[in-house]
Amino acid sequence: VKVMVNDKIMDRSEAVIDIEDRGYQFGDGVYEVIRIYDGVMFTGDEHLERFYSSAEKIQITVPFQKEELLDLMNQLIKENNVKDGSVYMQLTRGASPRNHVFPSKDIKPVLTAYTKEVARPVESLENGVAAMIADDIRWLRCDIKSLNLLPNLLAKQAATEQGCYEAILHRDGLVTEGSSSNAYIVVDGKIKTHPATNLILNGITRQVLARICQNNNIPFVEEAFTLDELRNADEIFVTSTTSEVMPVVKLDGTEVGDGNPGELTRKLQTLFVEEFESVKKA
Ligand code: PMP
Structure with missing residues (x-):
């Protein structure tokens, strides 16, 4: 199974997340779930729109243009050969020593994504x-x-x-x-x-x-x-x-x-x- 960490698609076993990732410690991040019907994302644009908007509301900048991110998601779906399922993506404020205050600007947000098969209920x-x-x-x-x-x-x-x-x-x-x-x-x-x-x-x-x-x-x-x-x-x-x-x-x-x-x-x-x-x- 392939997953995405930042702009890299890799085996799930190779994905590494820092134990001081702010998503892990504070839930300091946002996410989206997009439905895949027959290998194609449904309302992908709308979900990405909301993803960017959620991130902006908590002052995290998504490190990609929408088209880039959409391309990466499509790649991931293809690599995993998903037919009916979903793609989950989340963006956290990144990893830095635990502190409620936002880290400095050089700390990069962490984007992760994975897909799974989900049957319609x-x-x-x-x-x-x-x-x-x-x-x-x-x-x-x-x-x-x-x-x-x-x-x-x-x-x-x-x-x-x-x-x-x-x-x-x-x-x-x-x-x-x-x-x-x-x-x-x-x-x-x-x-x-x-x-x-x-x-x-x-x-x-x-x-x-x-x-x-x-x-x-x-x-x-x-x-x-x-x-x-x-x-x-x-x-x-x-x-x-x-x-x-x-x-x-x-x-x-x-x-x-x-x-x-x-x-x-x-x-x-x-x-x-x-x-x-x-x-x-x-
Ligand atoms: N409200 C809440 C609290 C939710 O978690 C969800 C599903 N993520 C929704 C509404 C429905 O949103 P959507 O149709 O975009 O999945």
């Missing part, structure tokens, strides 16, 4: 999944795709222990997003989701979905909704790069609607598949 997409509600205990810059994921991990672990696929988070009764996804309700044929503020990560899948809705005259309302609205919604779904459009059919043990994926959720799933299929062919 077809069974869950077909049948839907269970979710639980949890407190959003994260910081106020959730728009940054930061390596600091402890609150997300705690929420996901709690969900898993309850037999749930996802934890849907709320702040003072207003739903923000999932622990690793964006969250939506459908009420009277309208989709509602939290606006892209500092309180959520503006998912690339969310952005694709917004565009799909616009093109198909499906009302897509970016407005925060309450836990009451969530509990009484006609349909619930979450989206992410790996989960796509995932129906939530059970919330805190209670069936959503009739307990099956909703009609509009189904339609969005179809439109989403059409979207990545058309990109593959292009």
Whole structure:
């Protein structure tokens, strides 16, 4: 298996990361996960755009031009012969003696990337999944795709222990997003989701979905909704790069609607598949 460290593609066994890498010690860095369908990155440009933007928000400069980085990722995908999977990339502020203060400018950021095969979660997409509600205990810059994921991990672990696929988070009764996804309700044929503020990560899948809705005259309302609205919604779904459009059919043990994926959720799933299929062919 080949991985990338800075601009070098090498065997995974040859990759070396310093024990004082700030990503390792502080979670001082950002990351991206990009889906690969049939050997081709889906929405690679959008993910890279967000990667650069996340890095900039924490004052790290990506040591490549976007086209260079995209080329390197494509090389890595090719070398590993990935068909359906994902590429993970992260950038840290680099290695230097542990100190909260940023290191001097001559310390270079460290970029790492690897690929893996990941099957589409077809069974869950077909049948839907269970979710639980949890407190959003994260910081106020959730728009940054930061390596600091402890609150997300705690929420996901709690969900898993309850037999749930996802934890849907709320702040003072207003739903923000999932622990690793964006969250939506459908009420009277309208989709509602939290606006892209500092309180959520503006998912690339969310952005694709917004565009799909616009093109198909499906009302897509970016407005925060309450836990009451969530509990009484006609349909619930979450989206992410790996989960796509995932129906939530059970919330805190209670069936959503009739307990099956909703009609509009189904339609969005179809439109989403059409979207990545058309990109593959292009
Ligand atoms: N919110 C959070 C907190 C996430 O971790 C993710 C997935 N990385 C998302 C939303 C969905 O983002 P995307 O559609 O870009 O995968």
